[in-house]
Amino acid sequence: MRYHVPSTEAQHVPGRGGPSSLARKVLGRAPLVPVDALNRLSLVAEHGESIGIVGRNGSGKSTLMRLISGQSRPTGGAVYASSVPVMLGVNAALVPELSGDHNIVLGCLAMGLTRAEIDDKFASIVDLSGLEKAIHLPMRSYSSGMSSRLRFAIAASVDPEILLIDEALNTGDAQFRERSKERMDELRAKAGSVFLVSHSLSTIKEMCTRTLWLDRGDLLMDGDPESVTQAYLEYTRHLTKGNNETAARLRDEARGSLTVTEVEARESRRRRA
Numbered sequence: 501m502r503y504h505v506p507s508t509e510a511q512h513v514p515g516r517g518g519p520s521s522l523a524r525k526v527l528g529r530a531p532l533v534p535v536d537a538l539n540r541l542s543l544v545a546e547h548g549e550s551i552g553i554v555g556r557n558g559s560g561k562s563t564l565m566r567l568i569s570g571q572s573r574p575t576g577g578a579v580y581a582s583s584v585p586v587m588l589g590v591n592a593a594l595v596p597e598l599s600g601d602h603n604i605v606l607g608c609l610a611m612g613l614t615r616a617e618i619d620d621k622f623a624s625i626v627d628l629s630g631l632e633k634a635i636h637l638p639m640r641s642y643s644s645g646m647s648s649r650l651r652f653a654i655a656a657s658v659d660p661e662i663l664l665i666d667e668a669l670n671t672g673d674a675q676f677r678e679r680s681k682e683r684m685d686e687l688r689a690k691a692g693s694v695f696l697v698s699h700s701l702s703t704i705k706e707m708c709t710r711t712l713w714l715d716r717g718d719l720l721m722d723g724d725p726e727s728v729t730q731a732y733l734e735y736t737r738h739l740t741k742g743n744n745e746t747a748a749r750l751r752d753e754a755r756g757s758l759t760v761t762e763v764e765a766r767e768s769r770r771r772r773a
């Protein structure tokens with residue numbers, strides 16, 4: 501996955517020319533440079549799996565989530581899903597001035613639920629959010645953890661077959677983590693798949709059945725949460741200590757032992773008459 505972003509550094513580098521580069525020069529805008537957020541990777545997520553994604557800042561975790569959810573289109577390749585993946589992030593639809601309960605209705609409508617379905621699920625959403633009386637207060641008065649809980653409760657109410665969660669659970673307290681874990685277990689039990697991006701390795705170990713480690717856009721490891729988080733932790737510890745050679749060796753070892761799953765699009769067997 502490659503983004504193109506304006507770079508002030510590149511302003512001094514001679515460009516490749518062309519009309520768009522000339523136009524940018526005339527308009528005084530910085531030239532665009534490519535950023536490779538995610539390199540070629542291929543994987544299959546099975547029903548019932550809860551897949552954690554770990555990696556340093558800028559390693560491509562959110563980009564992978566945006567690709568799976570359809571918010572971004574891959575530069576090359578494709579994402580195949582058995583149903584529409586739902587990203588936990590009804591954020592855009594929520595209004596800070598409205599109370600939590602009104603935002604539940606708004607968020608659920610934005611996700612395509614009918615009024616009858618919302619009425620049906622309303623109590624369980626309030627319950628999962630754990631907001632109790634605060635549900636009647638405007639969302640702008642919530643702490644970031646309270647807002648995250650409400651967002652999680654709304655998003656998790658649609659029973660999506662494929663649920664994507666980006667860091668949302670980290671702000672919750674211990675009680676909420678317990679509740680959200682229960683809900684994620686329920687989703688998995690309903691044969692759903694969950695993708696969870698988190699910097700909290702304990703959250704990943706608690707909630708996931710499988711873990712991916714991304715680094716600088718490369719998939720380095722894909723395996724059980726215990727061994728993947730352990731390897732990632734060791735790698736970051738060496739980096740922090742400035743043992744760059746050891747860190748690089750660990751990175752190479754991890755990448756070298758990765759079993760790559762090749763996914764190929766099936767050719768249509770239909771023939772034209």
Ligand SMILES: Nc1ncnc2c1ncn2[C@@H]1O[C@H](COP(=O)(O)OP(=O)(O)OP(=O)(O)O)[C@@H](O)[C@H]1O
Nearest residue numbers: 503505535537555556557558559560561562563564
């Ligand atoms: N919308 C965007 N436009 C341009 N570049 C982007 C965009 N989003 C991400 N990038 C770049 O892609 C790379 C991967 O970013 P991404 O947000 O996927 O990382 P991440 O692993 O989720 O990081 P973090 O842990 O900090 O959230 C980074 O180099 C980032 O600068």
